[in-house]
Amino acid sequence: MKHFFTFFLLCFVLTGYSQENLTYQKPHKNILELAEAPLAPSIRIDNKGEHIVLLYRSKYKTIEELSETELRLGGLRINPITNIGSRTRYYTDIKLSTKNNGTPISIAGLSADGRYANFSWSPDQKYMTFTKTLSNGVELWLLDIKNTSAKKISEANLNANMGNPVTWFKDSEAVLVKVLPENRKALINTSEAIPTGPTVSVSEAGVEAQNRTYQDLLKNKNDEHNFEQLSQSELYKITLDGKASLWKSTAMYRGISFSPDGNYVMVTAISKPFSYLVPYYRFPSESIVYASNGDLVKSILQVPLIEDLPKGFMAERTGKRDFDWRSDKPATLYWAEALDGGDPAVDVPFRDEVFQQDAPFNGKITSVLKTIDRFRGITWGNDNTAIAYDNWWNTRNTRTYVFDPSNPSKDATVLFDRNYQDLYSDPGEFVYTKNDFNEYVLDLHKNAAYLIGDGYSDAGKFPFVDELNLSTKKTKRLYQSKLTDKLESISSALNTKTGEYVVRIESKNEYPNYYIRNIKKRNNLTPLTQFENPFKSIQDVKKEVISYKRADGLDLSGVLYLPTNYEAGKKYPMLMWAYPREYKDKNSAAQSTSSSNEFTYPGYGSPVFWVTRGYVVLDDAAFPIIGEGNEQPNDTFREQLVANAKAAIDAVDNLGYIDRDRVAVGGHSYGAFMTANLLAHSNLFAAGIARSGAYNRTLTPFGFQSEERNYWEAPEIYNGMSPFMHADKMKTPLLLIHGQADNNSGTYPLQSERYFNALKGLGAPVRLVILPRESHGYSAKESILHMLWEEDQWLEEHVKNKEEPETED
Structure with missing residues (x-):
């Protein structure tokens, strides 16, 4: 008994001190100064470039905000008290400015400490709706652009549990709003409810349901009840003066869209049965078209529960899908249907066919297009011109077609047929303009786009x-940026005839600001914003941006930063940050989108903070994983990872900046997976940081x-790529960080917990930090500052001040 007690006490001591009872910490002052720098506002610019809505918010939530009541149901995260997504990022203030006066103007009727979200322009862009979250619910507010004022137009009874609850009527005089039903039943407290029986799931023989590992799914009947109550709404029509009238009674409304002429409304509602395998957007649903006054026109689509699909990323369900309105017609619906049964393994000349039908949706259905690969959308122009898109994951191919919607017998012309990962050959995105319905359509001038x-x-x-002749397929370059000391991006077109475009210009130390550039005039820039570098x-x-080669000759690149205290000739420790990306060809994999002129913005997860702590930083290091032909990228995943790291x-x-014995590697999500593999299968690093x-x-x-x-089908790939299976090889210090409420498919917190236990059991130097309440991306200030402190402490101990192994005399 004495020996047993001694053993028990020893076990208690060993396990009891394996945890550190820490409160939230703050990082070194150099890092803290950057982490607490204020954000510039986000902006919403109207189509004419005349009015700018500036949205201000804090960089972080607080842990108190993150700890508000939350239910996780069907892939949603909901605050059941306020009835809005529990992870909603709020803006705290709204201001206005104009292109003629860049000074932000405060808005009458608003406080600067609100919780604002769900911003929507009216079709005529004279107004903007937004929601304001109170402690007990969500209100609807209206921003009057011309009068620089805002007012509340509803009580705190909106249902924003499935996103923006507001849809504008096309006349810009009213909105259709999801409102909490008066007859909503009480929610069940699942932690206190007494079970009435087991939860039983069934699989039918021969019916495959190969779904990803989704999180936040329904688990039992109590969850089903709560999901139904929280997703139910009544639809109300609310005018700009706040007058409300019931438009449709209670249902689980998911999507609402008006026809371009405003005479019809397509409403999609969730129905039963629910599923414990897939999120809410794969639950059964019905789409119904109503007249704008609420009268029933026609039920146009009933979708069953989607648990079982053919295998492959390009699989689709059978039947009608992707219903939408033609933006160039008053009220014409179009949709796609799979011609291969939705099965990518079936060999057919065309994968999808697109159909259309005019209101009132009881007349002739006409085919307008067939696509060689999976249909991915249409940009409508006019009766004779539209642009369609398809793609195919396995080949990374995409096509762009031009076709005549009025003449289905006329074959579509392929404008572009290309590898969408080949960014150097990307022809760009088509320019839109607004038509008489205030809908976005293809901007056409005669036969040019x-x-x-x-x-x-x-x-x-x-x-x-570029100007593209849609008949000859020839392009004419109208403008190309010539900036070499700054970085320019073209955000949108204001007027292609006069040559006015909204552009964003930045440099590595000049915060991005917006301008109107007239491409027909020299040196013509009109500033829209004047944000300072924080x-x-x-x-x-x-x-x-440095360029280098992998051992097999593949061109790679990364963004290199030297420490703020850099001294020529001195060797520094280095932190390398990366994320692996899969490619089907070496040419695309070798391309770089990095620029030394891009503004240096240290986001919450950035490695750039450590230039202030005496580290060389290699950010966005290229980590392509290539599988050409019949070979899949993951067939040589580990070998390519190590080759990428060694080349970097x-x-x-070779530039003489670093002590290669003091190099750390880090990454988030799939970058964390990369990090763990690199530490297990190479001796290149002194330490690693793996997040979520x-x-x-x-x-x-x-x-x-x-x-x-x-x-x-490939157990050797799954086992070979899993760091957990090679925990016995891992001897390099690894810091694991994970959000306790991770919602990302596959990255359960259990992944880090089990990996930590394996490494600890095998004697590897490892530290596991679980951040309470945090999801896949972290948001609370307390969590992020503590994360930075953890990473800084880890790098200081295991990299900068790394102890050299003792050598025998």
């Missing part, structure tokens, strides 16, 4: 505007990231 492109190339990013302490950091370290070492990752792929057996094969 316009394209705005990013202009990536080996020389850098030089965005352009990160002065790093504005003079030496920054460059060699490149910076997945480490055992057998726990995601029906695919992960870009892997389509399931575990039973």
Whole structure:
């Protein structure tokens, strides 16, 4: 008994001191100064570039906000007291400015400490609606652009549990709003409810349901009850003066859209049965068209529960899908239907067919287009011209078609047929304009359309505007940026005839600001915003995009920062941050979109903070994983990871900046998975930081990231890629950080917990930090500052001040 007591006490001591009873910490003052720098406002610019809505918010939530009541149901996270998404990011103040006067103007009727969200322009852009969240609910507010004023137009009874609860009527004189039903039943407290029986799920023989590992799913009948009550709404028509009238009675409304002429409304509502395997957007649903006064016109679509789909990323359900309004017609619906049964394995000349039908939706249905690969949308122009898109994941291919909607017998012409990962050849996005219905349509001048492109190339990013002749397929370059010391992006077109575009211009130390550029005039820039750089302490950091080669000759790149205290000739520790990306060809994998002129913005998860702590930082290091032809990228995942890492370290070492024995690697999500693999299968690093990752792929057996094969088809891939399976090889210090409420598919907190237990059991140096209440991305100030403190402490101990192993005499 004495020996047993001694053993028990020893176990208690060993396990009791394996946890650290820490309160939230703050990082070093150099990091803290950057982390607490204020945010510039977000902006909403009207189509004429005349009025700018400025939205201000804090960079972070608080842990108190994050700890408000939350229910996780059917893939949603809901605050059942306020009836809005519990993870909603709120703005705290709203202001207005104009292109003629960039000074922000306060809005009458608003306080600067609100919780504002769900902003929507009216069709005529004279108004904007938004929601204000109180302690007991959500109100609807109206912003009057011309009068710079705002007012409340509803009580705190909106239902924003499935996103923005407001849809504008086309006349801009009223909105259709989801309101809490008066007859809503009380919610069940699932922690206190006494079960009435077990939860039973059934699988029918031969029916496959290979779904990803979704989180926040329904689990039992109590969850079903709560989901139904929280998703139910009544639809009310509310005029701009706040007069409300019931438009439709209670249902689980999901989507609402008006026809361009405003005479019809398509309403989609969720129905039963619910599922414990998939999120709410794969529950059964019915889409019904009503007249604008609420009269029933026709039920147009009934979708069953979608639990079982054919295998593959390009799988689709059978039947009508992707219903939408033609934006160039008063009231014409169009949709797609799979011609291959939704099964990517079926070999057919055309994958999808697109149909249309005019109001009142009881007449002739006409085919307008067939696509070679999976249909992905249409940009409507006029009766004779529209642009359609398809793509195919397995080949990374996309096509852009031009076709005549009025003449289905006329074959569509393929304008572009290309690898969508080949950014250097990207022709750009078509320019839109608003038509008489206040709908966005293709901006056409005779037979020409316009394209705005990013202009990536080996020389850098030089965005352009092209004119494309849709008959000859020939392009004429109207404008291309020539800025070399700054970075320009073209945000939108204001007027293609006069040549006015909204552009964003920045440099590595000049905060991004917006301008109106007239591409037909030289040196013509009209400033729209004047935001200051909030990160002065790093504005003079030496920054460059470095290019280097992998051992197999593949071109790679990364953004290199030198420490703020850099001294020529001195060797520094380095932090490398990366995220692996899969490619089907080496040409696309070798392309770079990084620019040394991009503003240096240290977001909450950025490694750039550590330039203030004496580290060289290699950010966005290229980590392509390539599988050409019949080979899949993951077939050589580990080998390519190590080759990418070695090439990056060699490149910076050859520049003379670093001590290669003091290099750390880090990443978030799939980057965390990368980090754990690199530490297990190479000796390149002194330490690693892995945030919110997945480490055992057998726990995601029906695919992960870009892997389509399931575990039973490729067990060697799943086991070989799983750091958990190689925990016995891991001897390098690893910091694991994970949000306790991670909602991302596959990256359950259990992944980090089990990996930590495996490493600890095998004697590896590892630390696990679980951040309370945090999801896949972290948001509370307390959590983020503590995360930065953890990372800084880890790097100081295991990298900068790394103890050299003792050598024998």
